[in-house]
Amino acid sequence: MGTATGRPLSRAWRGSVTSSDVLVLALDTATPVLVAGLARWSAVGGTTVLAERAVPSGTRHAELLTPAIRGVLEDAGLAMGDLDAVVTGLGPGPFTGLRVGVVTAAALADARGLRVIGVCSLDAIGTGERTVVTDARRREIYWATYGADGGRLTGPSVDKPADVQLPEPVVGDPTFAAARLGRAVGEARVTTAGLLRAAGPQLADPASAGPLVPLYLRRPDATPPTAIKAVSQS
Amino acid sequence: MADQPLVIGFETSCDETGVGLVRGHTLLADALATSMAEHERFGGVVPEIASRAHLEAMVPTVHRALADAGATVDDVDAIAVTSGPGLTGALLVGVAAAKAYALALGKPLYGVNHLAAHVAVDELQHGPLAEPSIALLVSGGHSSLLLVPDLAQEVQSLGRTVDDAAGEAFDKVARVLGLPFPGGPPIDRAAREGDPRAIGFPRGLTGPRDAPYDFSFSGLKTAVARWVEARQRAGEDVPVADVAASFQEAVADVLTAKAVRACRDHGVDHLVLGGGVAANSRLRALAEERCAAAGIVLRVPSPRLCTDNGAMVAALGSRLVAAGVAPSSPDLGADSSLPIEVIRG
Ligand SMILES: [Zn+2]
Numbered sequence: 288m289g290t291a292t293g294r295p296l297s298r299a300w301r302g303s304v305t306s307s308d309v310l311v312l313a314l315d316t317a318t319p320v321l322v323a324g325l326a327r328w329s330a331v332g333g334t335t336v337l338a339e340r341a342v343p344s345g346t347r348h349a350e351l352l353t354p355a356i357r358g359v360l361e362d363a364g365l366a367m368g369d370l371d372a373v374v375t376g377l378g379p380g381p382f383t384g385l386r387v388g389v390v391t392a393a394a395l396a397d398a399r400g401l402r403v404i405g406v407c408s409l410d411a412i413g414t415g416e417r418t419v420v421t422d423a424r425r426r427e428i429y430w431a432t433y434g435a436d437g438g439r440l441t442g443p444s445v446d447k448p449a450d451v452q453l454p455e456p457v458v459g460d461p462t463f464a465a466a467r468l469g470r471a472v473g474e475a476r477v478t479t480a481g482l483l484r485a486a487g488p489q490l491a492d493p494a495s496a497g498p499l500v501p502l503y504l505r506r507p508d509a510t511p512p513t514a515i516k517a518v519s520q521s
Numbered sequence: 522m523a524d525q526p527l528v529i530g531f532e533t534s535c536d537e538t539g540v541g542l543v544r545g546h547t548l549l550a551d552a553l554a555t556s557m558a559e560h561e562r563f564g565g566v567v568p569e570i571a572s573r574a575h576l577e578a579m580v581p582t583v584h585r586a587l588a589d590a591g592a593t594v595d596d597v598d599a600i601a602v603t604s605g606p607g608l609t610g611a612l613l614v615g616v617a618a619a620k621a622y623a624l625a626l627g628k629p630l631y632g633v634n635h636l637a638a639h640v641a642v643d644e645l646q647h648g649p650l651a652e653p654s655i656a657l658l659v660s661g662g663h664s665s666l667l668l669v670p671d672l673a674q675e676v677q678s679l680g681r682t683v684d685d686a687a688g689e690a691f692d693k694v695a696r697v698l699g700l701p702f703p704g705g706p707p708i709d710r711a712a713r714e715g716d717p718r719a720i721g722f723p724r725g726l727t728g729p730r731d732a733p734y735d736f737s738f739s740g741l742k743t744a745v746a747r748w749v750e751a752r753q754r755a756g757e758d759v760p761v762a763d764v765a766a767s768f769q770e771a772v773a774d775v776l777t778a779k780a781v782r783a784c785r786d787h788g789v790d791h792l793v794l795g796g797g798v799a800a801n802s803r804l805r806a807l808a809e810e811r812c813a814a815a816g817i818v819l820r821v822p823s824p825r826l827c828t829d830n831g832a833m834v835a836a837l838g839s840r841l842v843a844a845g846v847a848p849s850s851p852d853l854g855a856d857s858s859l860p861i862e863v864i865r866g
Contacts, residue, residue: 349613350854353620357851367625382569383610386576390614391621397580398594398625501576507569 308332309371309490312356312395313482316348316388317380317408318421318460323355324479325363330491334483338362341476348387356395373401374486376408376477378502379429379443380421385501393499404489405499407431409443411481413458413473420459420472428467429504437484445504526598526842529586529622530835531579533615534607534635535662536560536571538578540586541832542597543839548645551825551832552586554578557703564702565692566661568608575614583622586831597628601838604632604849604866605859607662612855620853629848632866633837634859635829636665637676639795641840642833643822651791651818655679657780659804660796660828661688661703664776666734666783667861669793672837673844678861679783680734683726687772687798690738694768697746698761708765709801715766717803720748722771727778734783741771766803773804777811784817793820800824841865 308329315322324339338359344351360366375392378385389405396403409419409431416435423429423445431442432454444451448468457464458475465471489496525545532539536557542550556574560566587594602619605612616632623630640656656667664682669675685693688705695704700711722744725737745768752759780792792812798804805821812819826832846865859866 347854349617349620350852352617353624354851356624367627382572383613386572386610386614387617390576390579390618393580394583394618394621395625397583398622503573507567507573509563509567509570 310365310369311372311374311483311486311490312370313374313479314352314356314388314392315376315408315411315477315482316352316384317376317378318477319343319345320476321348321352321355321388322477322479322482323352323359324482325359325365326479326483328483328490334480336479336483337365339479346384348384352387352391367399370399370401372490373403374482375403375405375499376411376482377405377500378408379423379445379504380408381424382501382503389499389501402493402496403499404486404496406482406485406489407439407443407502408477410439410485411477413475413481416456417473418453418455418457419475420453420457420464420468422460422463422467426467443502443504526839527592527596528599528601528835528838528842529583529597530638530831530833530838531600531602531615531619532635532638532829532831532834533575533579533611534603534605535611535829536566536574537829538575538582539829539831539834540582541830541835542586542590542592543645543832543835545839545843546644546648546836548832549590549592550586551830552582552589553830554582561702564696566608568610571608572610572614575611579614579618582831594622594626597622597626599629599631599838599842600626601631601633601834601841603635603638603834604853605635605856607635607855607857609855609857612857616853616855630853631838631841631846632849632853633834633841634676634861634864634866636663636667636861637672637864638833638837640667640669640676640793641672641837642795642826642830643793643820644840645832645836646822646826647820650793653787653789654791654793655780655783655787655789656793656795657776657799658796659687659776659798661692662686663796664736664738665861666779668783668787668789673840673846673864676861676864680732680736680779682736682738684737684739685742687736687738687776688796690742690772691798693742694745694765697749698759698764700761705798705801708769709803711762712766712769712803715760715762715764717766717770719760719763720767722748722767724771724775727775733786734779736775736779738772741768769801769803773801773807776804777808780808781811781815781817785815790816791818791820795822795827797828799827837864
């Protein structure tokens with residue numbers, strides 16, 4: 288470790304607000320394809336993606352995320368010490384996998400004193416006017432709608448497909464959409480560029496970054512026992 | 522001592538978010554956040570509630586541990602984390618966090634077995650473990666009897682519960698008696714006023730043809746419930762203290778008898794207790810009595826170190842580093858049913 292031992296332990300950003308460009312590590316584990324990417328971002332020059340790995344990891348996000356991060360650093364010829372900020376998708380997504388990305392971002396940022404920014408994962412899927420759908424399991428979908436300028440109009444929400452009208456064009460994972468919605472959709476997934484785009488306002492104004500709270504959208508599955516049944520009959 | 526590595530340990534296998542710091546056998550910090558209060562009204566740990574609480578508590582608990590030890594994150598030489606057994610979603614928060622700290626700091630990562638960590642924690646209070654030792658680990662999640670020839674290399678399972686964990690039986694009996702969750706402490710308190718011989722509750726799996734080191738607490742739990750319900754149906758008062766004392770006696774009797782027998786059968790003269798139920802006063806007293814009679818040295822960590830915590834994980838990590846065990850592979854994950862034979866996941 289090259290840094291001095293007197294570094295504050297808090298999640299304080301050591302960079303300067305006026306720095307012209309920042310090196311960002313982008314992560315997302317809200318869908319079955321985990322994403323790790325590296326990009327340079329600046330308020331004037333926009334985003335340049337330097338490396339990206341999209342790993343079809345299913346439920347193995349915890350196993351494969353840190354190797355993917357190591358991989359993109361190698362791909363770009365960079366090291367952990369070069370990073371200035373971490374951007375992570377906050378979901379919505381299946382909870383267990385989602386937390387892997389969020390806690391990884393929080394811990395990386397904490398260990399190296401980096402800025403950490405959370406964004407809605409659906410914002411990082413597709414561009415322009417669209418409805419984004421992802422798998423919420425239990426025969427439900429996570430979804431959000433976006434206007435022509437790409438800004439989110441509604442959502443993110445979780446619903447049964449039959450209960451909602453999804454404005455065209457609908458984008459997401461075509462295999463999932465065929466199975467759950469019974470229809471074809473435009474193919475789009477979480478990308479590094481999409482995560483950086485969603486994080487743009489918070490990168491430009493560090494004071495606007497909110498806390499890293501996952502977008503669970505559902506309460507935990509737990510119902511208090513209404514009547515305590517006799518243990519001998521259980 | 523100062524040249525021994527500083528090991529940080531992460532524990533998130535159930536409802537406790539624990540972060541400990543250990544150098545050699547010296548405990549430097551043991552920070553803990555618990556979501557127990559959020560599970561109370563459900564009468565048991567709700568996995569999703571525990572996992573959400575781990576995520577919130579993770580980084581702040583790391584900060585508290587470092588502050589308590591007067592260290593910074595850059596002082597850490599190695600990272601250990603419980604990779605199993607436990608609740609998958611809960612384990613994954615700790616595993617992912619530990620992997621991220623290891624990557625960010627460029628330090629080795631050790632995924633460790635939670636049960637072996639329960640044994641290792643005693644080294645922080647009583648120094649190097651005598652090897653071989655027998656270990657009796659009893660909590661809300663586990664009831665295991667282990668033979669420990671070498672904590673860094675070889676641990677064997679002698680027996681385990683075939684149904685409920687001992688701690689679960691305490692929770693369920695507490696519910697029957699109208700005592701709060703978790704059931705261990707209130708039953709221990711109520712039992713102090715009761716007669717342990719008032720009711721002869723059954724001792725599971727103690728017949729001559731039963732597995733000598735396995736446990737069963739389901740029948741005992743049911744027997745207590747039937748006894749209490751029969752009283753209630755007859756309109757009689759339930760003698761809570763006597764029921765608690767008699768139930769606790771049955772549990773402590775079986776656990777200590779089997780542990781002492783395991784020591785005798787294997788020619789081992791050291792017994793280590795661990796897990797939340799090891800905080801039970803009757804279990805400790807009976808274990809002391811029977812070990813003294815059998816010439817066995819009993820080692821019991823303080824109650825605070827018996828329950829789940831990060832220090833136990835750091836203690837095992839420290840032991841693995843000292844033994845030159847290779848770190849875990851970069852694709853380490855969580856294994857909810859990690860067998861005890863696998864000390865480093
Ligand atoms: Zn435990």
